[in-house]
Amino acid sequence: MSEKKKTTIVLFSGDYDKAMAAYIIANGAAAYDHEVTIFHTFWGLNALRKENQVPVKKGLMEKMFGKMMPRGTDKMSLSKMNYLGMGQKMIKKVMKKHNAMPLPQLVEMAQEQDVKLIACTMTMDLLGLQKEELLDDIDYGGVAAYVGEAEEGNISLFI
Amino acid sequence: MSEKKKTTIVLFSGDYDKAMAAYIIANGAAAYDHEVTIFHTFWGLNALRKENQVPVKKGLMEKMFGKMMPRGTDKMSLSKMNYLGMGQKMIKKVMKKHNAMPLPQLVEMAQEQDVKLIACTMTMDLLGLQKEELLDDIDYGGVAAYVGEAEEGNISLFI
Amino acid sequence: MSEKKKTTIVLFSGDYDKAMAAYIIANGAAAYDHEVTIFHTFWGLNALRKENQVPVKKGLMEKMFGKMMPRGTDKMSLSKMNYLGMGQKMIKKVMKKHNAMPLPQLVEMAQEQDVKLIACTMTMDLLGLQKEELLDDIDYGGVAAYVGEAEEGNISLFI
Numbered sequence: 391m392s393e394k395k396k397t398t399i400v401l402f403s404g405d406y407d408k409a410m411a412a413y414i415i416a417n418g419a420a421a422y423d424h425e426v427t428i429f430h431t432f433w434g435l436n437a438l439r440k441e442n443q444v445p446v447k448k449g450l451m452e453k454m455f456g457k458m459m460p461r462g463t464d465k466m467s468l469s470k471m472n473y474l475g476m477g478q479k480m481i482k483k484v485m486k487k488h489n490a491m492p493l494p495q496l497v498e499m500a501q502e503q504d505v506k507l508i509a510c511t512m513t514m515d516l517l518g519l520q521k522e523e524l525l526d527d528i529d530y531g532g533v534a535a536y537v538g539e540a541e542e543g544n545i546s547l548f549i
Numbered sequence: 550m551s552e553k554k555k556t557t558i559v560l561f562s563g564d565y566d567k568a569m570a571a572y573i574i575a576n577g578a579a580a581y582d583h584e585v586t587i588f589h590t591f592w593g594l595n596a597l598r599k600e601n602q603v604p605v606k607k608g609l610m611e612k613m614f615g616k617m618m619p620r621g622t623d624k625m626s627l628s629k630m631n632y633l634g635m636g637q638k639m640i641k642k643v644m645k646k647h648n649a650m651p652l653p654q655l656v657e658m659a660q661e662q663d664v665k666l667i668a669c670t671m672t673m674d675l676l677g678l679q680k681e682e683l684l685d686d687i688d689y690g691g692v693a694a695y696v697g698e699a700e701e702g703n704i705s706l707f708i
Numbered sequence: 709m710s711e712k713k714k715t716t717i718v719l720f721s722g723d724y725d726k727a728m729a730a731y732i733i734a735n736g737a738a739a740y741d742h743e744v745t746i747f748h749t750f751w752g753l754n755a756l757r758k759e760n761q762v763p764v765k766k767g768l769m770e771k772m773f774g775k776m777m778p779r780g781t782d783k784m785s786l787s788k789m790n791y792l793g794m795g796q797k798m799i800k801k802v803m804k805k806h807n808a809m810p811l812p813q814l815v816e817m818a819q820e821q822d823v824k825l826i827a828c829t830m831t832m833d834l835l836g837l838q839k840e841e842l843l844d845d846i847d848y849g850g851v852a853a854y855v856g857e858a859e860e861g862n863i864s865l866f867i
Contacts, residue, residue: 577851
């Protein structure tokens with residue numbers, strides 16, 4: 391029996407288009423029977439936030455970060471040609487027209503395909519994000535968890 | 550006989566400097582006898598556009614994307630210090646002074662060294678880019694083609 | 709005796725948060741006994757600049773680049789939410805509050821853990837940076853040095 395191939399992605403970026411690329415590659419690799427992990431760190435953690443506000447206790451600075459950062463994939467903006475959100479609207483429209491899957495569905499699909507979604511606990515601590523605010527059924531870990539996953543991998547990307 | 554080493558790069562970015570980095574690494578790896586593939590997706594697809602406008606039929610949204618995005622490597626701008634194009638002019642000047650190869654030549658060199666240039670068909674579809682608008686002698690493929698190339702590779706990068 | 713695992717990072721970005729991510733991963737991998745190399749190219753070279761100005765002879769364009777680019781890690785700004793430097797101050801404050809290591813210390817720690825820091829000589833040439841302006845005890849090399857390090861590696865990232 392041959393060993394499973396492995397793909398590990400660090401999602402650092404909080405941009406809609408970059409997160410899309412990460413999840414498209416993750417879903418593609420999973421479809422080709424890879425064991426796939428996405429390690430969400432820094433702004434990439436926003437992809438795992440629940441859309442609705444969750445009441446948790448926070449310090450002032452953590453509250454500010456919480457307010458300034460997008461809540462979930464649907465609120466993220468483009469890395470290029472954002473034009474105050476217009477670019478993102480256009481991309482979504484054009485995606486709909488061409489039957490491309492929008493980001494929230496790509497995340498769902500990844501979960502269905504057993505892609506392992508890890509939230510970086512160091513970033514959670516820094517930005518004051520708590521488990522209640524993030525999607526259910528995800529994993530938690532630090533850089534050690536990442537290195538452990540990535541060092542045996544075939545494809546390793548930083549997005 | 551030893552197997553050839555393999556380098557696979559996803560070029561997602563449409564920035565002049567990042568595309569330069571991608572093509573410098575690609576040419577370097579090819580010179581050291583790697584089998585090299587650059588998979589152009591999202592804004593990175595602009596690196597493969599022909600400089601002159603090619604008459605093709607498009608919808609309105611696709612026309613807008615076509616107009617807003619740079620046509621070919623020479624029109625791309627810097628990821629940092631762009632200052633309305635001034636930074637890019639400075640970089641080009643300084644590159645000329647130091648005999649560094651500008652991006653369009655780096656792409657040519659890659660083609661001469663048999664670097665496989667793949668255009669992401671999903672992005673072409675989304676942004677309404679057609680084969681006639683892209684460089685000749687390139688390949689076309691989706692995420693499956695990418696995973697197939699990258700999973701056997703030694704170096705795999707997302708730029 | 710088993711071979712050492714290897715992690716190779718290209719640090720292209722000059723953003724504070726991205727450089728932090730690079731150095732956190734590098735230190736983490738080194739702690740797990742990887743042989744780690746960070747290849748600093750383009751704006752990433754700024755992470756290796758000494759904080760104080762070093763008197764060296766330069767052409768006009770090189771002087772301009774020298775002035776416009778941040779001198780050392782402490783002067784870098786965030787990739788997102790920079791708000792004219794406010795975001796970076798907030799991040800530093802929140803890092804202090806949570807006892808996270810700021811970037812200059814992460815670089816020191818990397819040097820103590822024998823992470824190999826390479827400055828890209830092609831970029832030094834282009835931007836007019838000279839050895840005297842960069843940290844002591846680093847290595848110098850071009851794309852060949854990078855490919856040589858990365859092709860035998862387990863984890864390879866472009867940040």
